[in-house]
Amino acid sequence: MAQRPRGTRDFLPDEMERRRHYEGVLRRRAETFGFREISTPIFEETELFVARSGPNIVEELYAFEDKGGRGISLRPELTAPAIRLYVNGMSNDPKPVKAFYxxxxxxxxxxxxxxxxxxxxxxxxxxxxxxxxxxAEVIALAAAMVRDLGLKNYKVRLGHIGVLRDRLASVGIPGDGMAEILQKLDKKAFDEARPILESRGVGDADIESIFGLVSTVGGPEVLSAVPGEIGEYMGRVLALLDAMGVGDVEVDLGVVRGLDYYTGIVFEMEAPALGAEKQICGGGSYALAEVFGGEPVFTTGFAIGFDRILLAMEKEGLEHPRKALRAYIVPVSDDVRVEAARIVASLRDAGISADIDLMDRKMGRALKHASSVGAEKAVIVGAKELSQGVATVRDMESGEQSEVPLDCLVDHFLS
RNA sequence: GCUGGGAUGGGGUAGUUGGUUAUCCUAGGGGAUUGUGGAUCCCCCGACUCGGGUUCAAAUCCCGGUCCCGGCCCCA
Known part of the structure; x- marks a missing residue:
């Protein structure tokens, strides 16, 4: 038996309908914020991802050489391609550029x-x-999206990369030595961070105060631990978010990113119900354009793990609206099939979803089938009806029937 | 990369101290019903993850692979 490659999924019609529905929810929300959709290739030059994330990520890439000997990878994320696209084709657009994907x-x-x-x-x-x-605009968008999806149990955590960078610099850690430490702090791996800090000559009191900072979590009041510009900046972001209806943001100075190009705020959303893989959204502000050879430009962005968030919604029992088939045409006998085809075509051309028996079923079976595919109404077409220029329309839920003139059938479904 | 559990018709399952034709439910196709679905009855369709080994005999025991579920590592 042929089987699917490991770690991939097939989506059956029910699941696909669900995914498209929620995809649409996200798109519409992004559009209400004035963002416009972009799309980039499924594969890119491997170098693009290496430039963003370092040489080690090649291990985690579907990387290969194409027939021209170029190093190509299937994209592992969409931020780098989006910024690459900006550098290539949108850098002269009026600012700010607002793009989603x-x-x-x-x-x-x-x-x-x-x-x-x-x-x-x-x-x-x-x-x-x-x-x-x-x-705040970007975080508000992410929060509004999750809210629109209907997910109830989630947290938004806001941090700022500068808080720790400044503190580390003040205790004598050079810029190029920070990434390693930040990575440990991000994971709250204090026992791993301590020896590194000690080897750099950082005293116990400073180490404890750094660990204390990383562990600072709470409402806007905890910003008192962050005096100066950054504290003010974060307070301003929180105030704007509050004004935009995003009040449930937690300040967490332990939200860190190890990579150098993060420049300012960082934020995450998580759905605790998901266990080990609970992060559903990650974002922040960064300077990536120059990494790809463009002019430096401030950027704030985020990415939502669509599959994970859907998983979290499923655990909460969220149901999406079903798309019902409006009409199922039931030809009573073979001699009316041509007329039935004409009827189903007229409904379809009017934009009404309509299906017709293709299995040569008898009427009873055809009605049963109409019911099992979830048709709202059955349109029964028989010699008796046709001789009077009508069709019998049966409501599949109530069982009520009425005769509708053929030339009024489309209107019957549109009203 | 490390580690625990698992895999039986399309979906869900019984059977696993080796022993007839692998159980049941559901879904699907057809009939009972020559113009009225959801009920009932009947018929049909359809499975032991793959490869090797042990044995007179393997779904069942052993070894290896694949895939799935969970935890660790990683997570741009």
């Missing part, structure tokens, strides 16, 4: 719950705007 990504990793080798990301980038207003 949705598509599949690929990572060669061990699959587990909420982690697949082919997965879907929805993300947005606001390019060319700096300041708390831009940051």
């Amino acid at each position: 949705f598509g599949q990504c690929f990572r060669y990793e061990r699959p587990q719950s909420g982690r697949y080798r082919e997965f879907f990301q929805f993300g947005a980038e606001l390019i060319g705007g700096s300041g708390p207003e831009s940051d």
